[in-house]
Amino acid sequence: MSKSEEYMKLGDQYLLHTYNRYPIVLERGDGAYLYDSDGKSYLDFFAGIAVFALGYNNKEFNDALKRQIDEILHTSNLFYNKPAVFAAEKLCKLSGMDRVFFTNSGTEAIEGAIKTALKYAYTREPASDYEIIAMEHSFHGRSMGALSVTGNAHYREAFGPGIGNIRFASYNDPESVRVLVNQKTCAVILETVQGEGGVYPAKEEFLKEVRKICDENDILLILDEIQCGMGRTGTLFAWEKYGVKPDVITMAKALGCGVPVGAFAMSEKVAEKSLVPGDHGTTYGGNPFACAAVLEVLRQFEERGIVDHVKKLTPALEAALDGLKDKYGFVKERRGSGFLQALELDRPVKDVILACQKEGLLLISAGANVLRLVPPLIIEEEQITEMKNILDKVFSRT
Numbered sequence: 299m300s301k302s303e304e305y306m307k308l309g310d311q312y313l314l315h316t317y318n319r320y321p322i323v324l325e326r327g328d329g330a331y332l333y334d335s336d337g338k339s340y341l342d343f344f345a346g347i348a349v350f351a352l353g354y355n356n357k358e359f360n361d362a363l364k365r366q367i368d369e370i371l372h373t374s375n376l377f378y379n380k381p382a383v384f385a386a387e388k389l390c391k392l393s394g395m396d397r398v399f400f401t402n403s404g405t406e407a408i409e410g411a412i413k414t415a416l417k418y419a420y421t422r423e424p425a426s427d428y429e430i431i432a433m434e435h436s437f438h439g440r441s442m443g444a445l446s447v448t449g450n451a452h453y454r455e456a457f458g459p460g461i462g463n464i465r466f467a468s469y470n471d472p473e474s475v476r477v478l479v480n481q482k483t484c485a486v487i488l489e490t491v492q493g494e495g496g497v498y499p500a501k502e503e504f505l506k507e508v509r510k511i512c513d514e515n516d517i518l519l520i521l522d523e524i525q526c527g528m529g530r531t532g533t534l535f536a537w538e539k540y541g542v543k544p545d546v547i548t549m550a551k552a553l554g555c556g557v558p559v560g561a562f563a564m565s566e567k568v569a570e571k572s573l574v575p576g577d578h579g580t581t582y583g584g585n586p587f588a589c590a591a592v593l594e595v596l597r598q599f600e601e602r603g604i605v606d607h608v609k610k611l612t613p614a615l616e617a618a619l620d621g622l623k624d625k626y627g628f629v630k631e632r633r634g635s636g637f638l639q640a641l642e643l644d645r646p647v648k649d650v651i652l653a654c655q656k657e658g659l660l661l662i663s664a665g666a667n668v669l670r671l672v673p674p675l676i677i678e679e680e681q682i683t684e685m686k687n688i689l690d691k692v693f694s695r696t
């Protein structure tokens with residue numbers, strides 16, 4: 299038995315079987331490459347699901363974390379801590395929001411955003427039956443609140459009834475939002491680019507129209523940028539391209555580049571009329587270690603010009619994928635934004651993903667027929683070419 303097989307056997311025995319895992323044990327990484335327990339190398343085009351933006355074995359990142367470990371790992375939100383204060387300032391300045399709350403995950407950021415919207419409406423007029431409009435095919439997380447606004451009935455089915463008072467509109471169809479609005483509506487929540495649901499960017503007219511609907515009715519627009527934010531689409535936040543500004547945004551994934559941390563942030567107008575002391579809290583959220591990671595991530599984004607790099611290389615990534623689409627009839631569409639790209643096939647992608655793994659390329663799916671490409675943001679043209687050549691080889695046998 300190889301080392302990998304040994305670990306997989308143990309995992310299959312003791313880990314709760316909530317994932318059908320790929321048969322690889324990832325042990326270490328370097329730049330845009332990962333290595334399994336038997337030393338095989340892989341070009342990484344999934345980045346721990348849009349997390350590891352800055353590349354593996356990032357010495358400055360690791361050193362910043364080690365310094366923080368030696369100083370202090372955890373205190374409590376009952377006190378102030380330096381990394382949280384500085385990370386909050388930086389994140390507000392970069393996002394155009396005024397106040398931030400740090401969480402341990404994206405899901406928890408969604409929970410916070412939902413509570414913010416409910417409390418905002420409650421402050422205006424106390425009631426406990428406010429409604430939220432979410433999108434079909436959306437994904438916002440697996441906790442009961444986040445699941446309730448996730449537009450995939452299959453994920454929700456066994457766990458009803460959820461938090462209730464959620465209505466689903468069609469993504470990119472502003473009329474479908476408008477018809478659901480009533481005096482009980484307190485928020486519209488959507489991903490600026492739908493990730494898990496198949497990689498669908500919002501259309502500009504749609505976002506503008508939803509913004510208008512929200513303004514007309516004093517409804518909060520919550521943009522979930524957990525996957526599409528943090529530079530992935532070529533601007534630090536995906537909404538920047540659209541000329542609309544959300545009232546609340548959620549972040550996670552690349553925010554901590556491997557350290558579990560998320561955040562929800564809001565305008566002062568919302569903060570003033572929503573969560574007050576006693577309304578929300580977390581033991582770990584925003585602890586010094588997590589916030590040291592956020593600070594170092596944001597520092598490297600600036601110093602290394604990560605966002606401009608994504609913008610500069612996006613045409614090369616799109617051209618590589620368009621080339622594959624033109625060459626193979628079973629590739630129906632290429633779509634996406636920046637380094638959040640997808641190829642939709644006319645068949646399930648599972649075998650393609652497994653074949654790519656054998657050839658040393660890691661990809662993930664976004665639905666049964668959709669290949670999702672979410673590489674680390676530091677990849678160069680040679681990695682794009684390498685990805686293309688491997689996919690070409692695998693496609694030619696498909």
Ligand SMILES: *Cc1c(COP(=O)(O)O)cnc(C)c1O
Nearest residue numbers: 403404405437438439493524525
């Ligand atoms: C991953 C994801 C979440 C959930 O984040 P977790 O950190 O897994 O809890 C929520 N929304 C979107 C858009 C995501 O991609």
